[in-house]
Each structure stands twice: as C-alpha cells, then as structure tokens.
Amino acid sequence: MRQLLMVRYGEIYLKGLNRPYFMKALVKRVREATREYKANVWLHDARIFVSDMTDADACMERVRKVFGVHSVCPAIEMEKDDFDAICVEAEKMMRTVNGTFKVEARRSDKRYFMDSPMINRNIGEYVLERNEDHLSVDVHKPEHILSVEIRDKAYLYCQVYMAVGGMPVGTGGKAALLLSGGIDSPVAGYMIAKRGVQLISVHYHSFPYTSEQAKEKVLDLGRILSQYCCGMKTYVVPFTEIQMEIHEKCPEDYTTLIMRRYMMRIAEKIAEKEGALALITGESIGQVASQTMEALQTTNEVVKMPVFRPLIGFDKADIIDYAKKIGTYETSSLPYEDCCTVFTPKHPATKPKMAKILEGEEKLDQDALIEKAVNEAEIILL
Amino acid sequence: MSIYLDNSATTRPCDSAVEAMMHAMREDFYNPSALYAAAMGPEKMMKSCREKILRSVHAKGGSRVVFLSGGTEADNLAILGQQKKCRGQKVFYSAGEHPAVKEACQAMEEAEAVAIPYTREGLVDVQALEQMLDERTALICIMQVNNETGTIQPLQEIGQLIRRLCPKAHFHVDGVQGYLRVPFDMQAVGADSYALSGHKIHGPKGIGALVMGPGVQLHPRQVGGGQENTIRSGTENTVGIAGLSAAIDAFPKEHTMQQVKMHLYEGLKEIIPGLSVNGPAPDAAYAAPHILNVSLPPVRSETMLHALEGKKIYVGIGSACSSHKQKVSPVLRAMHVDQAAAESALRFSFCPENTIEEMNAVLEAVKGQYALLSRFQRR
Numbered sequence: 001m002r003q004l005l006m007v008r009y010g011e012i013y014l015k016g017l018n019r020p021y022f023m024k025a026l027v028k029r030v031r032e033a034t035r036e037y038k039a040n041v042w043l044h045d046a047r048i049f050v051s052d053m054t055d056a057d058a059c060m061e062r063v064r065k066v067f068g069v070h071s072v073c074p075a076i077e078m079e080k081d082d083f084d085a086i087c088v089e090a091e092k093m094m095r096t097v098n099g100t101f102k103v104e105a106r107r108s109d110k111r112y113f114m115d116s117p118m119i120n121r122n123i124g125e126y127v128l129e130r131n132e133d134h135l136s137v138d139v140h141k142p143e144h145i146l147s148v149e150i151r152d153k154a155y156l157y158c159q160v161y162m163a164v165g166g167m168p169v170g171t172g173g174k175a176a177l178l179l180s181g182g183i184d185s186p187v188a189g190y191m192i193a194k195r196g197v198q199l200i201s202v203h204y205h206s207f208p209y210t211s212e213q214a215k216e217k218v219l220d221l222g223r224i225l226s227q228y229c230c231g232m233k234t235y236v237v238p239f240t241e242i243q244m245e246i247h248e249k250c251p252e253d254y255t256t257l258i259m260r261r262y263m264m265r266i267a268e269k270i271a272e273k274e275g276a277l278a279l280i281t282g283e284s285i286g287q288v289a290s291q292t293m294e295a296l297q298t299t300n301e302v303v304k305m306p307v308f309r310p311l312i313g314f315d316k317a318d319i320i321d322y323a324k325k326i327g328t329y330e331t332s333s334l335p336y337e338d339c340c341t342v343f344t345p346k347h348p349a350t351k352p353k354m355a356k357i358l359e360g361e362e363k364l365d366q367d368a369l370i371e372k373a374v375n376e377a378e379i380i381l382l
Numbered sequence: 383m384s385i386y387l388d389n390s391a392t393t394r395p396c397d398s399a400v401e402a403m404m405h406a407m408r409e410d411f412y413n414p415s416a417l418y419a420a421a422m423g424p425e426k427m428m429k430s431c432r433e434k435i436l437r438s439v440h441a442k443g444g445s446r447v448v449f450l451s452g453g454t455e456a457d458n459l460a461i462l463g464q465q466k467k468c469r470g471q472k473v474f475y476s477a478g479e480h481p482a483v484k485e486a487c488q489a490m491e492e493a494e495a496v497a498i499p500y501t502r503e504g505l506v507d508v509q510a511l512e513q514m515l516d517e518r519t520a521l522i523c524i525m526q527v528n529n530e531t532g533t534i535q536p537l538q539e540i541g542q543l544i545r546r547l548c549p550k551a552h553f554h555v556d557g558v559q560g561y562l563r564v565p566f567d568m569q570a571v572g573a574d575s576y577a578l579s580g581h582k583i584h585g586p587k588g589i590g591a592l593v594m595g596p597g598v599q600l601h602p603r604q605v606g607g608g609q610e611n612t613i614r615s616g617t618e619n620t621v622g623i624a625g626l627s628a629a630i631d632a633f634p635k636e637h638t639m640q641q642v643k644m645h646l647y648e649g650l651k652e653i654i655p656g657l658s659v660n661g662p663a664p665d666a667a668y669a670a671p672h673i674l675n676v677s678l679p680p681v682r683s684e685t686m687l688h689a690l691e692g693k694k695i696y697v698g699i700g701s702a703c704s705s706h707k708q709k710v711s712p713v714l715r716a717m718h719v720d721q722a723a724a725e726s727a728l729r730f731s732f733c734p735e736n737t738i739e740e741m742n743a744v745l746e747a748v749k750g751q752y753a754l755l756s757r758f759q760r761r
Binding site for chain 1: 684686760
C-alpha cells in the first residue's frame with residue numbers, strides 16, 4: 001500500500017487520434033514540474049500517477065499548476081485482492097469527513113470478483129456502520145464521494161483538488177510576450193500559455209530612467225509565470241536610446257505611440273529569431289491613450305505576425321482578480337521607480353493621424369536603432 | 383573601483399572594527415553576565431567602550447551609556463521611555479527630524495506633539511521656538527546634524543533657551559548623523575540624552591548607544607533579564623559593541639572631508655548652471671563637512687542616481703518617485719525648497735577616506751551624464 005497522486009487531465013480527453021501526442025507532452029510537463037520533489041511519474045490506464053515524492057503537499061500544489069491537468073487526487077494504492085483491507089482503508093479515509101457521502105466504484109478490470117454496484121454497497125455499508133454519528137448516505141447529491149477504482153491495483157480517494165486546466169505547454173506553438181512590470185501583461189501571458197503555448201518574453205528597460213530594482217521586479221514576475229509555463233526565455237532590451245531619439249525628433253503627442261510601434265517591431269524581430277509565431281500584449285480597449293482602437297490600429301500595423309490580446313475585453317477589476325488568482329498581483333503592485341514620465345506626453349494622441357506618425361518616424365534611423373536594441377538585449381532564462 | 387558617496391545611509395565597516403568583531407565572536411564570545419573569569423573579557427570591553435563614548439561627547443560625571451540595537455531604538459527609548467512624564471504636556475521635535483524621532487513623538491499617548499519650523503537653510507527656527515516653549519514643555523528633540531542637508535543645528539543656543547524657559551524639560555539630541563564627524567559637547571549644550579549609531583561611523587549595523595545624563599530616568603521599552611541596569615534587557619550585543627568600540631578608536635580626529643566636499647561643490651558649480659544648494663552654504667560654519675545636498679535641475683534625482691550608478695558611483699537622493707507618484711522629502715519641504723529643485727536633489731555624503739581624485743572622477747561622470755540627460759525634460 002502506498003500514497004500517491006492521481007492526476008486527471010481535461011481537454012486532452014476531447015482529442016482523437018492525436019491524444020497520445022498530447023498525453024506524452026503532459027506527462028513530460030508533470031515530470032519536469034515534480035523533478036525537484038524527486039517524484040516518480042508514469043502514465044497508466046489513462047491516468048498519470050505521481051509517487052515517492054519528498055514533499056507530498058508541495059508536490060501536489062506544483063502539479064495543480066501544470067497546464068493540461070484538470071484535477072489532482074491524493075489517493076491510496078493497494079492490492080485489489082484483499083477486499084477486507086480495502087474496506088478498512090476506505091473507512092479510515094472517511095473517519096474525518098462529516099455529512100453525506102456515497103461510494104462510487106469503477107471497475108476497469110472486468111474480471112474482478114465483484115461488480116461496481118456490489119463494491120459500492122459493501123464498502124458503503126462497512127463505512128457507514130462505523131461512522132453513523134457523523135456520516136449518512138445520499139446517492140443523489142452527496143457532499144463527499146469516496147471513489148474506488150479497480151484497475152491492476154485498487155485506488156481509493158475522496159478528495160479532488162481542481163487544477164488549472166488548459167493544454168500542456170509546448171503543444172500550441174511559441175509566442176513572444178511583451179512583458180512590463182504592470183498587472184496586465186503577466187495575465188495575458190498566462191492566458192495564452194494556458195492554451196499550450198510556449199512563451200518567450202520581451203521587456204524594455206530604460207536605464208537610468210528605470211532602475212535595476214525595477215528590472216528585477218519584472219524578472220520576479222517572469223519567474224512566477226515561468227512556474228506555469230515551464231521556463232521562459234526573457235529578453236531585456238535596452239530602450240533608452242530609442243526613447244531619447246523619439247523624444248528629440250518626433251511630435252510630442254505622438255511619442256508614446258511611436259515608442260509602442262518600436263516595441264512591437266523589436267518584439268517581432270526577437271520572435272522571428274526564436275521561431276515564435278505570434279506576439280502577446282496585455283492591451284485592453286480604452287485602458288490608456290495608446291489602447292484606444294485607433295491607437296491599437298497604428299501599433300498593430302507595423303507587424304505581420306498575429307498579435308494576441310487576450311485581455312482586450314476585460315475591465316481592469318477583472319484583470320486584477322485574475323492576477324490575484326495566478327499570484328502575480330502582489331509583485332505587479334509593488335512600487336517601483338519609473339522616471340519614464342520624462343518621455344510621456346502631457347496629452348497623448350488618442351485619435352492619431354497616420355501621416356503625422358510617419359512624418360515623425362521618418363526622422364529616425366529605424367533599422368539601425370532596432371538592430372542595435374535586439375543585438376544588445378540581455379537574455380535571461382527564467 | 384566604485385566610489386561610495388552615500389555615507390549618511392551607511393558606511394563600510396573599517397578593518398579594525400571587523401577584526402574586533404571576529405575576535406568577539408571567536409574568542410571573547412562569553413556572556414558578560416556569566417560568573418567565571420573568562421566572561422571578564424567582554425565585560426571589560428563594554429566598560430571601556432562606555433567610557434570612551436562618555437569622553438567623546440564630554441558627558442557630565444554620573445552620565446550613563448545604554449547599548450541597544452541602533453539609532454532608532456536609542457531615539458525611541460529616549461522619547462517613549464518618558465511617556466508617563468509627558469502626559470498632558472508638550473513634546474517638541476524639529477520639522478526635519480528623522481522618522482525615528484518624529485514618529486516616536488507623535489506616538490506619545492496623551493501628549494501634544496509639536497513640530498518646530500525650519501528656516502530656508504534647514505536650521506531650527508530659534509526665534510519661533512522661543513515663542514513656542516513654555517512651562518508645559520516636557521521634551522524637546524533636536525538632531526545634531528540633519529541627515530539630508532548636513533545642517534548643524536544651533537544646539538547650544540537651543541539649550542540656553544530651554545534652561546531659561548522650561549528648565550525641567552528633557553533635551554534629547556539625535557546624534558546619529560553627527561557623532562564624531564562634528565564635535566559635540568553634551569555639557570555645553572545642556573543635553574539630557576544623546577543617541578548614536580555604529581554603522582554611520584564605520585562600525586557594524588545593529589549596534590547603537592544612548593547616553594543619559596545624570597539623574598535621567600527612562601522607562602524600559604523591553605523587559606527581561608534586566609541587563610543595562612534594567613533599562614534594556616537582552617544579552618548585550620558584545621560583537622556589535624566590540625565593533626563600535628574599535629570604530630570609535632579608528633575614526634580620525636583630523637580629516638579632509640570639508641576640502642573634499644568643497645572641491646566637489648566648486649566643480650559642480652562650474653558644470654551645472656542652475657545648481658542650487660539645499661541647506662546651508664557649503665562653507666558655512668554650520669554646514670557639516672560630510673554632507674552636500676544639491677539640486678541639478680532639470681535632471682530628476684533618481685535618473686541621475688542611476689546614471690551615476692552605471693559608472694559605479696553611489697549617491698543618495700532627496701526625494702524618490704515611486705510609480706509615478708512624486709514624494710518630496712519632508713526635510714526639503716520643511717525648508718520650502720521649490721518642487722523642481724526638490725525633484726532633482728542629490729545627496730553626496732562623505733567619509734574620511736574619500737579623496738580629491740575621487741571627486742574629479744565624480745565630476746567627470748556628472749558632467750557627461752548631465753549633458754546627456756538634461757536634454758530630456760517633460761515637455
């Protein structure tokens with residue numbers, strides 16, 4: 001008899017002939033995630049099992065963060081032939097539980113000497129007789145379900161911990177996230193990574209207008225994200241020179257938009273270099289001047305790649321709730337110095353004219369600036 | 383090689399302090415309260431350090447030294463240790479006091495905490511204070527040297543005022559930024575207590591002392607084993623005290639900080655047309671030799687700080703903007719420094735080891751960075 005984790009997957013179930021590919025990817029991700037707990041991970045009978053980990057609770061928390069995992073159950077594995085022993089363990093498991101319950105047996109071993117209804121009745125009776133003061137049976141809407149699975153061994157569990165869902169990272173291609181120190185971009189990255197997309201991230205650093213500490217804060221955010229998305233290569237792009245050039249040469253109310261157009265171009269360059277097929281931003285319609293529909297149009301048109309904006313229809317409050325759920329909110333809201341306000345116009349254009357943008361950009365040596373920024377980017381593996 | 387000019391934030395412990403601490407850890411680690419002879423080592427070391435401190439501040443006979451965790455605790459004990467006495471009375475602190483003093487004064491229960499205004503040079507407005515003091519005054523807290531501007535406060539004058547207008551009041555001096563760098567005479571000033579900290583004078587962090595004049599009674603803020611004459615329980619930090627003691631010995635009587643400061647100031651004046659000094663004129667008698675606070679408009683404080691950091695030159699700032707919110711230092715606000723100057727204030731603070739050559743390197747770096755960064759202002 002031993003304790004283990006039974007890991008259940010969600011949407012992969014809907015896959016047809018491709019399912020083995022997705023399963024293999026998921027097993028790999030669970031294996032990576034539990035490596036620090038030295039766990040054994042194997043696939044058997046359409047279930048992923050995790051055993052022999054050094055810290056069961058922490059290991060379970062980690063598995064619950066693996067995209068593609070629907071839920072995790074701490075279970076007991078035992079020999080199936082000794083039915084009395086199964087009853088004893090089932091009873092022990094239910095001792096600390098109060099309310100209504102039912103037993104739900106599943107028998108993939110059809111040669112087992114009892115069928116599922118019989119197993120339900122026998123175990124249910126055994127448990128109830130010994131715990132009548134705090135348990136009663138309700139087969140329709142029970143508060144607790146004691147699951148018994150008879151496979152090559154018997155598995156017992158009564159607690160199901162929901163996991164993040166989604167698809168295993170790596171099954172959905174690769175995309176580049178524009179990562180700032182704010183609340184939105186980590187959430188946007190999370191949402192896309194959850195669909196099985198491998199992330200790389202691009203951060204624009206304006207030293208000395210933003211500090212090393214501010215950069216470290218962004219990397220901390222990246223580290224939180226990378227827990228979910230199995231590591232994330234991060235490009236820290238020196239951006240001061242470009243901001244200075246724009247500030248000196250372009251019309252004031254257009255500096256933010258032109259800056260964002262440069263950010264998109266640089267991100268696309270890096271994405272191409274990394275074999276990524278799309279860009280991800282945390283933009284949401286109307287949140288700030290550079291995110292009006294007109295402004296988005298002007299920043300969108302400088303790249304050929306699709307730009308994913310998963311937060312486009314989210315209210316700020318919803319984004320904050322999401323950030324709290326995934327654990328990035330606290331780090332995102334840490335105060336950090338940001339003297340880039342030197343470069344922000346007092347009245348940024350909300351309904352920009354393309355002709356004015358192009359007129360401003362003409363004065364900049366675009367290719368040289370972008371190439372230099374990409375080449376001088378610091379690459380950090382998170 | 384880096385150039386460290388943030389000595390008012392903290393200093394690098396000197397070699398002899400580090401060695402003394404190693405010795406205190408490896409050899410003389412005994413509890414000074416223990417009864418065997420070996421414990422005499424730390425006991426004697428503490429005694430000699432107390433005497434050294436008393437001599438260094440010209441304390442009256444019968445004065446005592448309490449060791450504690452640092453400047454903040456020393457100020458807290460001096461102020462909050464008199465809660466009972468101050469009930470229903472007035473407690474004064476100068477407008478630019480360190481939060482350790484200001485917050486402690488404001489935390490006093492049932493006492494009226496009053497801020498004493500500053501002049502434009504950051505001096506305590508003595509004339510205003512004269513109008514403010516009365517018989518109901520129980521406590522006056524003034525710092526020896528302001529940590530941001532380097533203003534040396536007219537303590538002797540204030541002491542005379544106190545003796546004339548409210549002789550029973552307690553006069554506490556926060557000496558954290560002044561100790562050893564600016565001479566202090568507790569008797570001449572008429573101070574009742576004096577706070578100092580180890581890590582500002584090339585000693586370790588986590589050690590400080592409060593000097594209490596004869597007859598001063600303080601209520602303990604921490605109880606337990608009754609160490610330090612029951613005023614501050616807890617096994618004495620003998621490692622920190624050993625480091626503090628060595629740092630006091632090692633601090634040079636003669637130094638060139640004033641010359642170094644003036645060299646930097648004169649150089650900055652040439653480079654930066656709009657340079658302004660926050661605090662007294664650098665050559666004034668009441669300007670501390672180790673602090674120079676200047677504004678370099680239009681370059682924002684933290685932008686210049688980070689630009690210099692890029693050249694391995696470390697300085698302090700007078701204000702910090704955090705996520706778009708500009709926070710002007712309360713000290714500069716008390717001095718009515720205008721917003722633009724406050725937002726571009728830099729604090730250079732020196733130690734006796736700083737050299738003219740270093741200042742030349744700093745000037746060169748400031749010149750280059752200022753030329754670049756001053757081109758960019760919010761339009």
